[in-house]
Structure formats: C-alpha cells, structure tokens
Amino acid sequence: xxxxxxxxxxxxxxxxxxxxxxxxxxxxxxxxxxxxxxxxxxxxxxxxxxxxxxxxxxxxxxxxxxxxxxxxxxxxxxxxxxxxxxxxxxxxxxxxxxxxxxxxxxxx
Amino acid sequence: xxxxxxxxxxxxxxxxxxxxxxxxxxxxxxxxxxxxxxxxxxxxxxxxxxxxxxxxxxxxxxxxxxxxxxxxxxxxxxxxxxxxxxxxxxxxxxxxxxxxxxxxxxxxxxxxxxxxxxxxxxxxxxxxxxxxxxxxxxxxxxxxxxxxxxx
Amino acid sequence: xxxxxxxxxxxxxxxxxxxxxxxxxxxxxxxxxxxxxxxxxxxxxxxxxxxxxxxxxxxxxxxxxxxxxxxxxxxxxxxxxxxxxxxxxxxxxxxxxxxxxxxxxxxxxxxxxxxxxxxxxxxxxxxxxxxxxxxxxxxxxxxxxxxxxxxxxxxxxxxxxxxxxxxxxxxxxxxxxxxxxxxxxxxxxxxxxxxxxxxxxxxxxxxxxxxxxxxxxxxxxxxxxxxxxxxxxxxxxxxxxxxxxxxxxxxxxxxxxxxxxxxxxxxxxxxxxxxxxxxxxxxxxxxxxxxxxxxxxxxxxxxxxxxxxxxxxxx
Numbered sequence: 010x011x012x013x014x015x016x017x018x019x020x021x022x023x024x025x026x027x028x029x030x031x032x033x034x035x036x037x038x039x040x041x042x043x044x045x046x047x048x049x050x051x052x053x054x055x056x057x058x059x060x061x062x063x064x065x066x067x068x069x070x071x072x073x074x075x076x077x078x079x080x081x082x083x084x085x086x087x088x089x090x091x092x093x094x095x096x097x098x099x100x101x102x103x104x105x106x107x108x109x110x111x112x113x114x115x116x117x
Numbered sequence: 118x119x120x121x122x123x124x125x126x127x128x129x130x131x132x133x134x135x136x137x138x139x140x141x142x143x144x145x146x147x148x149x150x151x152x153x154x155x156x157x158x159x160x161x162x163x164x165x166x167x168x169x170x171x172x173x174x175x176x177x178x179x180x181x182x183x184x185x186x187x188x189x190x191x192x193x194x195x196x197x198x199x200x201x202x203x204x205x206x207x208x209x210x211x212x213x214x215x216x217x218x219x220x221x222x223x224x225x226x227x228x229x230x231x232x233x234x235x236x237x238x239x240x241x242x243x244x245x246x247x248x249x250x251x252x253x254x255x256x257x258x259x260x261x262x263x264x265x266x267x268x
Numbered sequence: 269x270x271x272x273x274x275x276x277x278x279x280x281x282x283x284x285x286x287x288x289x290x291x292x293x294x295x296x297x298x299x300x301x302x303x304x305x306x307x308x309x310x311x312x313x314x315x316x317x318x319x320x321x322x323x324x325x326x327x328x329x330x331x332x333x334x335x336x337x338x339x340x341x342x343x344x345x346x347x348x349x350x351x352x353x354x355x356x357x358x359x360x361x362x363x364x365x366x367x368x369x370x371x372x373x374x375x376x377x378x379x380x381x382x383x384x385x386x387x388x389x390x391x392x393x394x395x396x397x398x399x400x401x402x403x404x405x406x407x408x409x410x411x412x413x414x415x416x417x418x419x420x421x422x423x424x425x426x427x428x429x430x431x432x433x434x435x436x437x438x439x440x441x442x443x444x445x446x447x448x449x450x451x452x453x454x455x456x457x458x459x460x461x462x463x464x465x466x467x468x469x470x471x472x473x474x475x476x477x478x479x480x481x482x483x484x485x486x487x488x489x490x491x492x493x494x495x496x497x498x499x500x501x502x503x504x505x506x507x508x509x510x511x512x513x514x515x516x517x518x519x520x521x522x523x524x525x526x527x528x529x530x531x532x533x534x535x536x537x538x539x540x541x542x543x544x545x546x547x548x549x550x551x552x553x554x555x556x557x558x559x560x561x562x563x564x565x566x567x568x569x570x571x572x573x574x575x576x577x578x579x580x581x582x583x
Contacts, residue, residue, distance in 0.1 A: 028225035028226055029225075041211075041234070067221075067223060068221050069223045069224055070218070070219065070220060070223075070224050070229070071219040072217065072218050072219065072231075073216060075212065076212065076234075077207055077212070077214065077216075078215065078233060078234070079182060079183045079231075079234055080183075082232070083230070083231055083232050084230070085229065085231070086218070086228065086230075087226040088223060088225055089194075089222075089224070
C-alpha cells in the first residue's frame with residue numbers, strides 16, 4: 010500500500026527501571042472489507058493486522074488488530090527499561106508488506 | 118393508532134433512559150452469541166470476575182469512525198504475576214473482534230490506548246487474562262451519534 | 269406502536285441519505301440503516317437542543333506543543349458576533365484532546381507528508397519548494413495566517429492551494445495539483461502548520477478584496493437548496509444549538525485543512541464548503557470558483573484574530 014508512514018514517540022532518555030510511555034501512529038486506510046465501491050462491488054479487506062514492539066530483541070507489547078480499528082491506527086502503551094537500547098516497532102499488512110520504525114533510548 | 122412526532126420523541130427519550138442504566142456482564146453476553154464465543158475462546162471457559170480491569174471509553178462518541186478507548190489492569194507486571202492479554206470487543210459491529218493487546222513483564226504497566234470504529238450505539242467489552250489464568254471483564258456503553266444535516 | 273406506522277418517518281430519513289455521495293461513506297456499514305436506526309437518537313437530540321448545557325461552547329484552553337491557541341477573541345468591527353469562537357470549543361473532550369496532542373493528531377501524518385513534498389524536486393525546472401523557499405519553518409512562518417491574498421496577475425484572490433499551484437506551474441514547471449489531490453492537502457497543511465498559533469487576518473485593502481468580501485457576505489446570507497438554508501442560518505442564527513446530534517459552531521476556517529473523524533482523513537476548506545452546500549441540497553459550486561473564493565474571503569475575515577490551528581481535528 011502506498012504512502013504508509015509510521016510515526017513513533019519514545020523518550021530519548023530514561024532512568025533505570027523507569028516505565029516510559031510509547032506512542033505510535035501509522036498512515037493506513039484500514040479498509041474494513043465491509044465497504045462497497047461505486048459499482049456496488051465489495052472493496053476487499055486490507056488492514057494492518059499485527060503490531061509488535063520489541064526492545065533489544067525482547068517482546069514488550071503486541072497487538073492483533075481487526076477491521077474495527079480506525080484508519081491511521083494509533084497505539085499507546087508502556088515499557089519498563091533497565092538498560093539503553095533500541096525499540097523496534099513492526100506493523101504487518103494483509104498484503105504481505107511489513108513496515109518498521111526504530112527508536113533509541115539512553116538509560117542512565 | 119397514529120404515531121406523532123411527539124410520541125416518537127418520547128419513545129427516543131424512554132430508550133435513552135433505559136440504556137443509561139449500568140450493564141451487567143451476564144446480560145451483555147446473552148445478547149451477543151458471536152461475542153460470547155470469542156470470549157470463551159480467549160478465557161478458556163474461565164468465569165470472568167469484575168474489578169481490576171478498567172475500560173475507558175467516551176459516553177458519547179462524536180463519530181463512530183474514530184472512538185478513543187483505553188484499557189488498564191491493576192497488576193504488578195512481574196514474571197510471576199502479570200497480565201498476558203486484554204481483548205477488546207464491540208458487540209454491535211459486523212464482527213465483534215476489535216483488538217487484542219499482548220503484554221509482557223517488560224510492558225511495565227498493563228495499559229493500552231487505541232481508536233476504534235463503532236457501527237452504532239453499543240457495548241464495548243474488554244476481557245483481561247492474567248498469568249495465573251484468571252480473567253476479568255469490563256463493559257462500557259458508547260452512544261454513537263449521527264452527525265448534522267449530512268449525517 | 270407498530271413498525272409499519274413508523275415507516276413514513278423512515279422514509280424521510282432515507283430521503284436525507286440519497287443526496288450523500290458514496291465517497292463520503294468511509295465505512296461500508298449500511299449507512300442508511302444506521303440513519304434509520306439512530307433516527308430516534310437524532311430526534312432526541314433535537315429535543316435536547318433547548319437545554320443550554322448541551323449547546324454552549326466549552327470553557328477550555330487549547331495548548332499545542334506548549335503554545336496557547338487563541339480560541340476565543342473579540343470580533344472585528346462590523347462582525348455580527350461580539351466574540352469569535354474556534355470550532356474546537358464545540359467538540360467533545362475526546363476530540364479536543366486529539367487536537368491538543370500533536371502526536372496523537374492523525375492529521376500530522378499529512379503534515380509529515382507535506383514536509384517530504386516540500387523537499388521533493390518536481391517539474392522541468394528541476395526545483396523543489398525548498399530550492400527557492402529554503403527551510404519552511406523560517407520562510408513560511410506566519411504566511412498561511414494571511415490567506416486568501418489579492419493576486420494582481422489573475423485579478424482574483426488566491427488561497428494557499430491556488431498559490432501552490434501557481435508556484436508549481438510558473439516556477440517549477442510542474443503540473444498543478446488537481447483539487448483535493450492527496451499531495452495538495454498534505455502540502456497545504458504543512459505550509460499552514462508553519463503558522464500554528466498565529467492570529468488569522470487578511471488584508472482587504474489590496475486590489476478588489478473588498479468587493480470579493482461583499483460578494484462573499486451576500487452569498488453567506490443567501491438561502492439556497494431544497495432546505496433553503498444560508499450559511500448564516502446554521503452558523504450565525506443557530507450557532508451553539510444542535511442540528512440533530514451535531515453541535516453547530518460558528519463555522520470558522522482557522523483549522524483547515526482539518527482532520528475529520530467522519531472522513532478519517534484531511535479535509536480541505538473547499539471540500540467542506542461544498543459538503544455544507546450539498547447538505548442544503550443545492551447545486552455545489554466548483555472548488556476555487558468565484559463563489560467559493562468569495563465565501564472563503566468572507567468567512568476567513570469572520571475568524572479574524574483566531575489562532576491558526578491547521579491541522580485541526582473535528583468530528
């Protein structure tokens with residue numbers, strides 16, 4: 010799907026053991042499969058069905074998404090950081106595409 | 118009997134009054150068999166308790182296309198005792214599944230927010246499954262309004 | 269009360285739907301059913317419109333990225349209201365929160381896309397916007413708060429969309445964007461976003477701007493369509509009241525292009541003006557036509573002093 014762009018918001022710094030809030034937003038129609046086009050034919054479903062967030066390779070949070078998630082999906086959740094590292098955010102599309110974003114946090 | 122506009126208004130008001138009353142979980146389940154089946158699959162048949170899980174949703178959504186919701190579960194989020202997942206359902210949508218949030222001890226908190234589509238005024242339901250297998254449930258009614266002259 | 273007895277009412281609800289373009293319907297739920305099912309809710313809210321608590325704009329402060337927005341200010345001389353009010357004050361707590369957090373605001377995806385377009389070379393001259401205008405944060409700061417402007421060459425007012433198109437054709441050798449092209453909405457939002465918080469004002473002393481303002485004013489109060497409504501019928505005479513389940517604002521334009529929850533995307537001003545006119549069941553003037561440009565000049569003036577909120581979030 011064209012024009013799919015993720016945005017993520019992660020604090021740049023945190024103290025050891027701190028719980029930080031992460032926010033993600035991604036441009037996607039989330040075509041529900043329930044709509045019809047001008048000729049009355051059903052528009053096939055095409056959504057982002059899975060989101061995952063890992064920190065230094067370990068699972069932090071994930072979400073299974075259904076067509077009832079609004080267009081341009083927004084997800085907000087938390088992570089407890091014990092060390093500096095990189096968050097990797099991944100979205101999986103029905104069409105097989107994968108979208109990723111990364112963000113580093115320095116923990117002191 | 119002829120129905121006047123005034124009577125329809127009165128009927129609307131009466132309906133609103135009824136739906137303002139709180140929603141017992143058992144009633145929610147009885148009303149939506151497809152949702153009930155999804156919940157059973159998620160909980161493994163465990164009977165959901167009430168409490169611990171908070172579902173935040175607007176009482177009135179300005180537009181059903183984008184309704185902000187959050188879930189929050191009271192849990193220490195340790196390896197021994199944490200929330201595994203929270204499933205969100207919308208009983209009045211074409212398909213009741215909305216999202217399932219999966220947590221780990223690295224989540225730190227069992228809280229998540231997103232924005233969902235609601236086809237009409239209905240109950241939004243959340244079910245949390247803990248690492249010890251216990252489950253909790255919460256429901257909230259969201260009124261979905263139709264817009265102005267354009268609908 | 270039998271179902272069949274209610275049918276005539278359903279019929280009315282259905283008629284209301286027939287004029288809505290299919291493009292409007294973002295989700296494929298049967299919207300007509302939706303309309304019928306919620307008709308009682310709609311009527312109910314009409315009933316509620318007499319309750320002032322339901323109708324007054326809220327007393328709240330909009331702060332975006334630490335910048336306080338002017339959402340309420342004294343109206344310019346000759347204005348029918350004492351105070352001009354941003355549409356933000358008429359929305360629910362949840363919708364207001366969406367705009368207040370520039371990360372949560374889904375329209376920022378469009379602003380990001382506009383920032384990329386700004387840097388993208390297009391057309392025969394081998395230029396991007398940035399080739400001439402450099403860093404938009406500097407060169408475009410405050411610019412978007414003062415459109416439409418008089419254009420001496422075409423002897424018409426130009427809005428941001430038309431200005432971008434002029435620049436693309438004349439300076440870049442690129443094609444003008446078609447009305448409501450995704451890129452047009454993104455770039456317009458990006459440029460206007462550089463004026464976030466700046467009070468909106470337009471210069472009516474240039475060229476024939478005053479005459480366009482007069483024409484816009486006349487159109488604003490001209491009743492049109494099968495419903496026989498003027499802009500002023502809703503946004504002036506009924507401001508603050510409910511129209512079915514919707515809250516009528518002053519119809520301010522300081523947040524356009526704006527993210528509408530209904531469309532789940534950025535909506536341009538002329539798209540919204542056309543939508544409003546369609547809802548009166550009138551023929552819609554073309555985007556950027558003399559009529560809509562005159563209305564844009566006039567309604568922009570009606571919001572003089574309000575902060576630019578582009579990209580705002582509305583229902």
